[in-house]
Amino acid sequence: MSKRVVIDPITRIEGHLRIEVEVDENNVISKAWSSSTLWRGIEVILKGRTPMDVGLIVQRICGVCTYSHYRCGTEAVENALGMTIPLNAKYLRSLMQTSLFMHDHIVHFYHLHGLDWVDVVSALSADPAKAAQVALKYTDNPIAAGEGDLRAVQERIKGFVDTGKLGPFANAYWGNGTYKFTPEQNLVALSHYLKALEVQRIAAEMMAIFGGKSPHPQSIVVGGVTSVRDMLSPARLQEWKQKHAIVTDFIVRGYQADIVMAAEAFGAEPSVLGGVNVKNFMASQEFVLANGEHLFDQGVIMNGDLAGVSDINPDWIAEDVTHAWYSADAPQHPYDGTTIPNYTGFVERDTVYGKLPTLDGDGKYSWVKSPRYKGEPVEVGPLACLLVSYARGNQIVVDTVNGLLARTGLPIEALFTTLGRTAARMLQTLIAAQEG
Numbered sequence: 564m565s566k567r568v569v570i571d572p573i574t575r576i577e578g579h580l581r582i583e584v585e586v587d588e589n590n591v592i593s594k595a596w597s598s599s600t601l602w603r604g605i606e607v608i609l610k611g612r613t614p615m616d617v618g619l620i621v622q623r624i625c626g627v628c629t630y631s632h633y634r635c636g637t638e639a640v641e642n643a644l645g646m647t648i649p650l651n652a653k654y655l656r657s658l659m660q661t662s663l664f665m666h667d668h669i670v671h672f673y674h675l676h677g678l679d680w681v682d683v684v685s686a687l688s689a690d691p692a693k694a695a696q697v698a699l700k701y702t703d704n705p706i707a708a709g710e711g712d713l714r715a716v717q718e719r720i721k722g723f724v725d726t727g728k729l730g731p732f733a734n735a736y737w738g739n740g741t742y743k744f745t746p747e748q749n750l751v752a753l754s755h756y757l758k759a760l761e762v763q764r765i766a767a768e769m770m771a772i773f774g775g776k777s778p779h780p781q782s783i784v785v786g787g788v789t790s791v792r793d794m795l796s797p798a799r800l801q802e803w804k805q806k807h808a809i810v811t812d813f814i815v816r817g818y819q820a821d822i823v824m825a826a827e828a829f830g831a832e833p834s835v836l837g838g839v840n841v842k843n844f845m846a847s848q849e850f851v852l853a854n855g856e857h858l859f860d861q862g863v864i865m866n867g868d869l870a871g872v873s874d875i876n877p878d879w880i881a882e883d884v885t886h887a888w889y890s891a892d893a894p895q896h897p898y899d900g901t902t903i904p905n906y907t908g909f910v911e912r913d914t915v916y917g918k919l920p921t922l923d924g925d926g927k928y929s930w931v932k933s934p935r936y937k938g939e940p941v942e943v944g945p946l947a948c949l950l951v952s953y954a955r956g957n958q959i960v961v962d963t964v965n966g967l968l969a970r971t972g973l974p975i976e977a978l979f980t981t982l983g984r985t986a987a988r989m990l991q992t993l994i995a996a997q998e999g
Contacts, residue, residue, distance in 0.1 A: 565593060567914040567921055571600070575675040577627045578603075583922050596922045598929040602888070606902040614640045615785050622779055627670070629778045630663045630770065640785050652787035653851045655794050658803065659774050659782075660850065661995050665810050666766035666777075668945070668992040669818060672985065673759040674731075680825055681752040682744060684737035687721055689713075689746035697747045701820035706813060707758040708751050716754040743828040752824070755817045762813045769806045772799055811996040814989075822989045826971035826982060835982045841940050842867030842979060844947035845875060850995060858959070858998055859991075862951040863936060867979060872954035882932040894935050946987040950978065959998055963990050 571581035579601040585594040605624050609617060618637035622629040634656055641648060691713040698708035707716075723729070736742075744752065767777040773790045774780025782790040793799040829835045843865050850858035862872045881894035890905040907927045909920035922928035934941055941947075952960040967986060968975060977983050 564588065567912060569914050569916065569919055569921060577625045581922070583924075594924065596924050596928055598922055599931040600929075602904060602906075602930045604902060604904075606900070614643070618783055618785075619781065626778055627667055628663065630659055630774065630780055633780060633783055634660065637783050637785055644785070646786060648787045650851075650855075651794060654853075655773055655788050655790065656783065657851045659770060659780065661807070662766060662769035662774075662803075664992055664995045665807075665814065666763055666770065668988050669759050669766065669810075669814070670763050671988060672818065672821075673756045674763075676985070677752065677756050678731070678735055680742075680744065680829075681756065682737055682739075682742040682749050683720065683732045683735070683753060684724075685742065685744070685746045686749035686753045687717060687724070689717065689750035691717060691750065694747035694750040697745070698751045698820070701823045702816050704816055705751075705820065706816040707754045713750050713754055716757060717750060719757075720753065741832070741834060743832060744824070745828075748824055748828060752821055755821055758813065758817060762810055765806050766810045769803055769810070772803045772806075807996070814993055814996050818989055819993055822986050823967070823970060826967075826973060826986065829982055830971065830973060830977075836977065836980045839942075839979050841942060843936065843939050843941040844950050845936055845941045845943055846948040846951040847875070849948065858994065859948050860952045860955040860957050862955060863941070864947075864950055864954060865937075865939065869950065869954040872951060879937045881935045881938075883935050884927075884932055886927055887929050887932050888927050889932065894938070900932075944984075945991040946978065946984045948991055949987045959994060960990075963994055 565585045565587055568584050568586060569581070570583070573580040573582060578599055581598040581600050583596045583598070584592045587593050603624055605621055609620060612620065617640055618633045618635075621636035622633035624632055691710050694713045695705075695708060695710040698705035720732075724732070742749075770777040770780060773782060773788075773793055775782045775790065782788050788794070843863075845863045846859065846861060848857040848859065848861045852858055861875055863875055864872050878896070881896050882900055883894040884891045888904060888906045889901070890903040891901055895901065905927065907923065910923045911918060912921050914921060934943070949960055949964060953964050964978075967973075967990060968977070971977075973982075978987065
């Protein structure tokens with residue numbers, strides 16, 4: 564007999580997320596639902612507003628990837644007006660986008676995702692001297708991973724644990740068999756978790772140099788940017804460059820090394836290499852380079868066919884609300900989209916925690932619209948970005964991806980997994996930092 568498990572809220576994301584699964588008598592998941600339980604209604608909020616304020620408003624949909632929404636909202640207005648902004652403004656927007664990627668991907672891996680990989684309790688029993696030697700397996704020049712560094716981290720966390728107030732380390736599954744790092748590997752990753760708290764602050768400062776502030780920058784306007792004096796100041800450019808060098812150093816010596824370590828430890832873990840059900844991916848061009856080209860390419864991959872990558876046809880993009888709390892008779896192109904709330908509520912049923920309101924898996928159960936391309940679900944994000952550029956023969960991406968696969972011994976199919984998505988986020992960050 565199947566059992567319903569409800570996990571709500573999931574807090575290590577931007578917004579409210581609820582996950583429900585049904586497991587069989589062997590505790591194997593047979594069905595799963597992901598629900599966003601917060602309606603934001605940005606499209607409705609924009610009605611009646613001046614188009615010049617679109618970017619500033621839409622970035623408020625998120626407290627993490629604010630700049631992406633800000634820039635896209637502003638560029639949507641520029642496209643509608645047929646406007647071409649100055650090349651220097653494009654470069655400055657790319658610098659801010661670089662700042663965002665370097666900041667957000669570090670935060671995602673370490674502070675949102677890291678405790679799914681790192682057993683903090685196990686790290687307390689590690690030998691710092693052995694851990695320092697372990698760190699040398701994954702990079703010739705480890706960061707925050709010398710014996711003294713690791714001993715200090717261990718003592719710091721032990722003192723924290725002894726207070727009984729665990730903060731972000733509370734309510735985890737310490738000691739569970741799905742954690743695969745050794746105590747020494749856990750200590751190295753834990754040290755990088757703490758180091759990343761410092762580094763993400765520097766990355767946020769990078770954004771503030773040209774964006775005015777972080778997380779909600781304010782220097783992009785329809786037609787260009789307002790931070791022209793900062794762009795023309797050698798001192799401000801040098802300040803950005805120095806902070807960029809610090810964050811890049813951590814990405815190369817810490818973030819990259821930890822992904823290689825994770826690939827080794829979790830390379831045979833079924834829950835990490837279980838694959839993805841939908842192998843449709845879409846990505847747009849990103850990061851304007853000095854020659855007017857882009858660092859990452861645009862395109863669509865359907866059914867995991869890397870040899871069949873094609874250009875994006877915007878006419879084939881639609882939003883489906885069959886299972887979302889909105890009214891619409893059929894999938895709608897964003898140009899014609901409506902946002903009419905149609906909340907149908909929950910269904911009370913038995914769960915492992917007793918009788919609870921649960922999602923109506925056959926009806927509407929989320930506030931998130933579902934993107935479609937040619938009627939099929941598609942994935943966007945770091946993995947889609949790398950796969951499209953890889954399929955396009957983008958030499959920088961091909962060399963970087965192949966380098967990681969060769970180093971870890973994983974096949975190209977490993978990219979289509981949870982581990983692959985995690986590695987893709989790091990590789991995208993690494994490329995943006997070194998080449999952008």
